[in-house]
Amino acid sequence: MPEVLKAPLVVEFPFTRSLGPVQSAFLTGLRERVVLGVRTGDGRTLVPPVEYDPVTAEEIRDLVEVAPTGTVTTWAWNHAPRRDQPLDTPFAWVLVRLDGADTALLHALDAPGPDAVHTGMRVRIRWAEERTGAITDIACFEPYTGGQAELTGRTGGFEDPVTGIVAPARLDYTYSPGRAQTAYINALAEQRNVGERCPSCRKVYVPPRGACPTCGVATLEQVEVGPHGTVTTFCIVNIKAKNLDIEVPYVYAHIALDGAGLALHGRIGGIPYDEVRMGLRVEPVWTAGARYPDHYRPTGEPDADYDTYRELL
Amino acid sequence: MNREIAVVAFAQTDHRRTSEDISEVEMLMPVLHEVLARTGLKTADIGFTCSGSSDYLAGRAFSFTLALDGVGAWPPISESHVEMDGAWALYEAWTKLLTGDADTALVYSYGKSSPGPLRDVLTRQLDPYYVAPLWPDSVALAALQAQALVDAGDTDEPALAAVAARSRADATANSHAQLTGSVPQGEYLVRPLRTGDCPPIGDGAAAVILAAGDRARELCERPAWIRGIDHRIEAHGLGVRDLTDSPSTRLAAEKAGAFQRPVDTAELHAPFTSQEVVLRKALKLDDGVRVNPSGGALAANPVMAAGLIRVGEAAARIHRGEADRALAHATSGPCLQQNLVAVLEGDPR
Numbered sequence: 001m002p003e004v005l006k007a008p009l010v011v012e013f014p015f016t017r018s019l020g021p022v023q024s025a026f027l028t029g030l031r032e033r034v035v036l037g038v039r040t041g042d043g044r045t046l047v048p049p050v051e052y053d054p055v056t057a058e059e060i061r062d063l064v065e066v067a068p069t070g071t072v073t074t075w076a077w078n079h080a081p082r083r084d085q086p087l088d089t090p091f092a093w094v095l096v097r098l099d100g101a102d103t104a105l106l107h108a109l110d111a112p113g114p115d116a117v118h119t120g121m122r123v124r125i126r127w128a129e130e131r132t133g134a135i136t137d138i139a140c141f142e143p144y145t146g147g148q149a150e151l152t153g154r155t156g157g158f159e160d161p162v163t164g165i166v167a168p169a170r171l172d173y174t175y176s177p178g179r180a181q182t183a184y185i186n187a188l189a190e191q192r193n194v195g196e197r198c199p200s201c202r203k204v205y206v207p208p209r210g211a212c213p214t215c216g217v218a219t220l221e222q223v224e225v226g227p228h229g230t231v232t233t234f235c236i237v238n239i240k241a242k243n244l245d246i247e248v249p250y251v252y253a254h255i256a257l258d259g260a261g262l263a264l265h266g267r268i269g270g271i272p273y274d275e276v277r278m279g280l281r282v283e284p285v286w287t288a289g290a291r292y293p294d295h296y297r298p299t300g301e302p303d304a305d306y307d308t309y310r311e312l313l
Numbered sequence: 314m315n316r317e318i319a320v321v322a323f324a325q326t327d328h329r330r331t332s333e334d335i336s337e338v339e340m341l342m343p344v345l346h347e348v349l350a351r352t353g354l355k356t357a358d359i360g361f362t363c364s365g366s367s368d369y370l371a372g373r374a375f376s377f378t379l380a381l382d383g384v385g386a387w388p389p390i391s392e393s394h395v396e397m398d399g400a401w402a403l404y405e406a407w408t409k410l411l412t413g414d415a416d417t418a419l420v421y422s423y424g425k426s427s428p429g430p431l432r433d434v435l436t437r438q439l440d441p442y443y444v445a446p447l448w449p450d451s452v453a454l455a456a457l458q459a460q461a462l463v464d465a466g467d468t469d470e471p472a473l474a475a476v477a478a479r480s481r482a483d484a485t486a487n488s489h490a491q492l493t494g495s496v497p498q499g500e501y502l503v504r505p506l507r508t509g510d511c512p513p514i515g516d517g518a519a520a521v522i523l524a525a526g527d528r529a530r531e532l533c534e535r536p537a538w539i540r541g542i543d544h545r546i547e548a549h550g551l552g553v554r555d556l557t558d559s560p561s562t563r564l565a566a567e568k569a570g571a572f573q574r575p576v577d578t579a580e581l582h583a584p585f586t587s588q589e590v591v592l593r594k595a596l597k598l599d600d601g602v603r604v605n606p607s608g609g610a611l612a613a614n615p616v617m618a619a620g621l622i623r624v625g626e627a628a629a630r631i632h633r634g635e636a637d638r639a640l641a642h643a644t645s646g647p648c649l650q651q652n653l654v655a656v657l658e659g660d661p662r
Contacts, residue, residue: 017442054548076503079501095551097552108447167446169445171430171434175372175428181336216384
């Protein structure tokens, strides 16, 4: 078996999320170094606060202040912090019941080692220096000896409340395309278009994905197709794409390579955009060292008869 | 509505640390062919198809539509997908069969965890406002639950090690398992959990076929009748929950009829040793119940398929006459957030 193709794939996105009234008050409060909880109908105080009672689903809006000090209810020692976690030195994950709250908040505890951490220990919030109205405005917790810290007396009504958060997320993958697509990509690098034939319905898939979606069986027989093909349909692109150095307008087309059972797509060049037509015969154009065709250009052959490609539209 | 529905066939891949040589559909297809072959059915004979998977695992958008190539979904079939473990796809298929719209259903799920950083990927399922920005990984959250159990006196490290050892010893009889035999408990991954307390990370797929009434009897010598199935969820705030208990599992089991008569076998989806402690308590399982004869998720945990595999393993034991009444459990989310329980029975022998 040839070596498996692999490439890094980074999926990165900033999620923009709006906040409800309770979440907005809580996160704005953190920015102002005030911790707010929400009172349920049966008199419990939830921290972090939610918009609906987790038991009754009742809408809850009664905000109350709790202290920035509290007690660890469970913990876990993380000797190897991972990217984006609150601290980059070993720390304890903790659930902390803040003084005045009936539920616990998840965060990190900065402690010298696991022997310095236990359930029931007293901790207090260490505030981040730069605060924006996010859970990370709490930098972490730190060990603390003493009773409940004083309250500020504020329960909301902050100036300039935050109404949303932007939560960036990045995940790093290693992409590998699998057997069929690896074979296709490797052949393409040798300027050959190699599809795969379904053993049941005999259709030739280019590019192949390893399975025939009609028959649900593996496509294993390799078939070289092209290099010439027929434009089955096309569109004229008038908007320049970001990071793409192609002058507009240009034509993007479905091209049925000779011998293929379905069309692939590619750009058409070497002909004015307004002269491209269905049935136009084309061939791939390779640039030096490229692993795939740069575009397709007319071969000069007579146009294909509609009946030869009507099933490939 | 009272329609008898059974699991009539089950198949799974060998679960491996990586399957980089094959795509998702290439991994899935042999399992689909195997499960169909067990019944003699063809794709065209299947009344409803439902799958479970998550694009986040391999970082491939709309990967479930590509996986459909392996089913033979053209011309269009009656089909659905859940972004959940395949056990919940099975639940949807079960309801579809209950309505009478279909007599047979193909349920499959797959997960390729090898392309991505699984512990970090799973943080993206958490509360996006208060929790996900801290990136607490799946092992860390399980470790918080384990410590709560230790503090409550429900378990200790030797007891957890015994769960790990028993699971992987049982898995030596399971040719599909990834981690079997004598596995050292190892160092702390996130204390109090050691590497041995955690599931292997791997790729795999599974499929089952459901059938109703007489159709089930035609397709399988001893169908595994679904006597009840239910799923329930905990409050989403981790700090709101009692992490040492699983009231959602208990409620699902009650609704599924699990407590009406004792079961002889239970396949529990407990990716971490400590979670088996919680589930045994919630399900009131005594020592007479054979728990995870397959080795469970500690031996193979292809995310999105491992729950469906519990149902499949429980059903397969009934098919083979090794069990008469079995409980299957599937979980999803952090610290046993959401739980599904099915009760399966074979006809008297």
